[in-house]
Amino acid sequence: MNMKPPLSNVQQRDIDAILHPYTPLHKLSETGAMVVERGQGVFIYDTQGKEYIEGMSGLWCAGLGFGDQELIDAATQQLQTLPFYHLFGAKGTEPAIELAEKLKELAPVPISKVFFTSSGSEANDTQVKLAWYYNNARGKPKKKKIISRIKAYHGVTIMTGSLTGLPNNHRGFDLPVDRVLHADCPHYYRYGHEGETEAAFTARMAKSLRDLIEREDPDTIAAMIAEPVMGAGGVIPPSAGYFQAIQPILDEYDIMLIDDEVINGFCRTGNWWGCQTHNMVPRTISAAKQMTAAYAPLGAVMVPDDIYQAYMDLSAEIGTFGHGFTYGGHPLGCALGVKAIEIYQKRDILGRVRGLIPLFEKRAKALAEHPLVGEVRTSGLMGGIELVADKGTKRAFLPSLGIAAKAVSFLEKRGAILRAIGDTIAICPPMIISEDELNALFDRLQGALDDTEHHVTKNQCRAEAAAG
Numbered sequence: 001m002n003m004k005p006p007l008s009n010v011q012q013r014d015i016d017a018i019l020h021p022y023t024p025l026h027k028l029s030e031t032g033a034m035v036v037e038r039g040q041g042v043f044i045y046d047t048q049g050k051e052y053i054e055g056m057s058g059l060w061c062a063g064l065g066f067g068d069q070e071l072i073d074a075a076t077q078q079l080q081t082l083p084f085y086h087l088f089g090a091k092g093t094e095p096a097i098e099l100a101e102k103l104k105e106l107a108p109v110p111i112s113k114v115f116f117t118s119s120g121s122e123a124n125d126t127q128v129k130l131a132w133y134y135n136n137a138r139g140k141p142k143k144k145k146i147i148s149r150i151k152a153y154h155g156v157t158i159m160t161g162s163l164t165g166l167p168n169n170h171r172g173f174d175l176p177v178d179r180v181l182h183a184d185c186p187h188y189y190r191y192g193h194e195g196e197t198e199a200a201f202t203a204r205m206a207k208s209l210r211d212l213i214e215r216e217d218p219d220t221i222a223a224m225i226a227e228p229v230m231g232a233g234g235v236i237p238p239s240a241g242y243f244q245a246i247q248p249i250l251d252e253y254d255i256m257l258i259d260d261e262v263i264n265g266f267c268r269t270g271n272w273w274g275c276q277t278h279n280m281v282p283r284t285i286s287a288a289k290q291m292t293a294a295y296a297p298l299g300a301v302m303v304p305d306d307i308y309q310a311y312m313d314l315s316a317e318i319g320t321f322g323h324g325f326t327y328g329g330h331p332l333g334c335a336l337g338v339k340a341i342e343i344y345q346k347r348d349i350l351g352r353v354r355g356l357i358p359l360f361e362k363r364a365k366a367l368a369e370h371p372l373v374g375e376v377r378t379s380g381l382m383g384g385i386e387l388v389a390d391k392g393t394k395r396a397f398l399p400s401l402g403i404a405a406k407a408v409s410f411l412e413k414r415g416a417i418l419r420a421i422g423d424t425i426a427i428c429p430p431m432i433i434s435e436d437e438l439n440a441l442f443d444r445l446q447g448a449l450d451d452t453e454h455h456v457t458k459n460q461c462r463a464e465a466a467a468g
């Protein structure tokens with residue numbers, strides 16, 4: 001007997017018209033989409049009027065929540081003044097200049113120039129093209145491969161989807177393309193060997209990176225790209241000492257480190273940049289998402305002066321710098337970026353995040369006691385709760401059971417939104433969340449885990465995992 005309520009009119013229209021990203025398309029006609037109508041503060045409301053705590057800031061981006069009047073006013077004013085202009089052919093706009101200046105001030109390493117894109121994928125795709133351009137400019141045309149990591153997430157274009165180290169972004173899409181290498185994932189809980197200390201694990205990660213570089217020929221490798229905390233791969237902070245261990249190897253072989261701050265940046269990890277929290281010293285940086293608090297699309301690539309000088313040399317030789325996106329540096333996005341940064345500063349969002357971290361960690365770590373939870377990982381106001389079939393052996397559930405997805409659907413019934421990534425439940429609340437709202441989010445998550453445990457026991461999901 002099908003107990004599911006019939007789809008509403010708007011859900012049916014959605015199914016009839018939208019090709020949904022990151023969605024099991026074959027199940028959509030059964031479940032329908034949750035059509036979201038409006039948002040205020042940390043809450044969103046669907047078309048049925050049901051309220052949810054948005055515990056993921058949308059897609060790790062709406063860090064100032066919904067309905068912020070100052071951002072709305074800044075957008076309105078920009079649309080009235082100049083709704084569009086571009087930066088091609090030596091044109092400029094005041095909001096783009098102002099945002100670039102602010103990014104240079106805030107950057108964790110000296111930055112000379114900012115290149116704007118419309119998204120995180122475009123920023124990372126640009127990083128790859130710029131690494132190639134740079135190496136051509138400095139007479140090293142063989143140096144072209146890019147190292148990423150297993151479980152990394154860098155986007156979904158042909159190149160950034162290749163850099164992303166997750167099978168579902170490759171399967172069926174003929175990815176990865178060549179010139180992309182995937183190094184090991186520095187996740188101690190999952191990949192540490194029996195009896196291996198975390199320090200020994202980190203040393204093994206560094207050794208395997210060195211082996212990969214030497215095997216591939218360092219003269220063919222341009223860059224390594226890394227998120228300080230891997231986000232969409234399951235919220236995985238690096239093992240202790242990881243970046244300090246790999247940076248000298250990259251330096252030794254003249255391989256530049258590209259820092260993907262698309263979800264780490266703008267206070268999320270308890271510092272302006274994730275690289276500051278996790279001791280990474282980048283050459284170039286990608287930013288997006290919280291840069292505009294997600295009120296408009298925008299991405300950015302930041303480069304230091306010596307690299308910019310090399311672009312100048314090649315531009316002189318070719319006659320131009322032939323790269324750019326129509327909406328890269330869109331004045332609406334840039335005006336919102338300027339305003340979002342102003343708000344982060346004047347409302348002391350960084351101080352607020354730091355003040356919330358102890359409660360966030362306390363509530364997250366308490367979930368480790370739950371029978372379903374294998375590991376709890378946090379970095380600032382970002383967390384991952386990994387579910388396992390067996391806590392002692394860390395044995396995973398059969399992927400086909402979709403246990404974390406089940407937990408997230410129970411949570412939706414309880415009025416909160418989080419995201420399932422494999423068997424991990426990701427948490428990334430708006431940075432404006434109050435202590436009461438954060439407690440409510442964790443109370444609902446605790447309830448949803450209990451619902452899931454009941455489901456697992458009733459359906460003997462652990463036995464299935466053992467058989468698998």
Ligand SMILES: Cc1ncc(COP(=O)(O)O)c(C=O)c1O
Binds near residue numbers: 122124232260
């Ligand atoms: C670390 C990281 N890089 C890049 C991207 C891609 O950004 P976009 O979806 O804006 O293309 C994402 C998206 O989640 C991300 O998490």
